[in-house]
Amino acid sequence: MQALRLYDSGATTTTVPATPAQVTGRTALAGTPAFQSGAADFSGTNEVALDFTVQSWSTTIRLNQSNMASAAKDLSKVTRDELLSALNNRISASFALAGIIEAGLDDAGRLQFTTLDVGAAATVSVGNSFPSAGHTAMDIGIAGGVVTQLWRPVALPSSPYTALDLSGSNTRTITIDDGQTSTTVTLGASSAPPPADITAVTNLEVVAMLNTALQAQGSTAGSYASTIAATSTDYVNFYGGPVGPTATLTISGPDAVAFGFVSGYTINGTSSTTVTPGYTASGSNPGSITTRGLLDTVDGSTGMAVGQIAIAGLVGTAGDATLRAIITQVDKAIAAAVEAGTTLGAIKTRIDGQMGFIDTLMKANGRTVGTLVDADIEEESTKLKALQTQQQLAIQALSIANSGSQTVLALFR
Structure with a gap:
């Protein structure tokens, strides 16, 4: 009963x-979206993608239809054990992870990744990764899980932008409607920023002009124009203000085609899968804990400890004060001893109760076994009597048949 130790003059190091x-x-597999029906579905585009960093090695493990076939009987109903087996198989096949970590489940059914090495140098970081092309990320309870990120609609042009001539009275009018605000912009010679050539306004210049006009018109939904630098700066596009699949963006107006758009074409926003950061953990070095008995610790209010009590040299007023502190400390020691005794008594009562319950249970089991044995003996006894009766009847039948043949032979004598 180390927890109830009251006094120990020495220190114990563990x-x-x-x-x-x-x-x-963060979540048991049974509570994740992937296993909400009791099993995970890998028969389609679903994919588990996890990023691992172990010490100085980093790699990504992916489980999808192509590599789960050998680990699961039914790809549409992959069990927790099959998922765990597939994870460990992929870890074993990884140069960066083989022999370094292993996957398992804790008592709560949560995925758990553990390093095989121990100590402060043993580190592991696990987090969700983006799915591979054509796949959808699956949440299996790691870190914050898989999150759907909403994107604003993007109106992409159907043809390259051709330099506009805004000289003289030439104007170009286009309307941008993002479902919340419809803004019509008319560009002319006065719209061009210096030192632009208004006879051949470039795509970068017209984008600046469009954005200035959108702001001036009070477009509150956040729509703006841009260029597609990843493809070609010869294209102009528009971004809607709101986000998500229900957000819309319509480009129209008499000069929409001049900017490369099909007039009246409407585009919706989209949703994209993103992931949250993972967890990082480190092992610990061997350490030690030093413990002392409860009453051997100096009391904060009296400055006294049981192991320090001495009254031989107490004299005068100072001695009286010290003696009062000693009496206080002794009273506290007595109270602690009584409390410990009460705790031990409560534990003893619980143990006695458990012993009584176990004794009753054993007796009940004994009676039950005896009843089962008696029932079996009665059944077997009944079967034996039936067999003995059948045997006697067979012997009597043979005896009658034998005596009949003797009677027939006596007629021919």
Whole structure:
């Protein structure tokens, strides 16, 4: 009963072993969207994608239809054990992870990744990764899980932008409607920023002009013009203000075609899968814990400890004050002893109760076994009597048949 030790004049040092690094998921597999029906579906585009960093090595493990076939009987109903087996198979096949970590489940059914090495140098980081092309990320309870990120609609042109001539009275009018605000912009010679050549306004210049005009017109939904630098700066596009699949963006107006758009064409926003950061854990070095008895600790209010009590040299007023502190400390020691005795008594009562319950349970089991044995004996006894009766009847039948043949033979004598 180390927890109830009241007094120990010496110190006890306990060595604490080094531990591995261990990352545990936030949610049990049974509570994740992937296993909400009891099993995960890998028969389609679903994919588990996890980023691992172990010490100085980093890699990504992916589980999808192509590599789950050998680990699961039914790809549409992959069990937790099959998922765990597939994860460990992929880890074993990874140059960066083989022999370094292993996957398992904790008592709560959460995924757990543990380093095989121990100590402060053992580190592991696990987080969700973006799915590969054509696949959808699956949440299996790691870190914050898989999140759907909404994107604003983007109106892409159907043809390259051709330099506009805004000289003289030439104007170009286009309307941008993002479902919240419809803004009509008319560009002319006065719209061009210096030192633009208004006879051949470039795409970068017209984008600046469009954005200035949108702001001036009070477009509150956040729509703006831009260029597609990843493809070609010869194209102009528009971004809507609101986000998500229900957001719309319509480009129209008499001169929409001059900017490269099909007039009246409407585009919707989209949703894209993104992921949240993972967990990082480190192992610990071996350490030690020093413990002392409760009453051997100096009391904060009296400055006295049981192991320090001495009254032989107490004299005068100072001695009286010290004696009062000693009496206070002794009273506290007595109270602690009574409390410990009460705790031990409560524990003893619980143990006695458990012993009584176990004794009753054993007796009940004994009676039940006896009843089962008696029932079996009665059944077997009944079967034996039936067999003995059948045997006697067979013997009597043979005896009658034998006596009949003797009677027939006597007629021929």
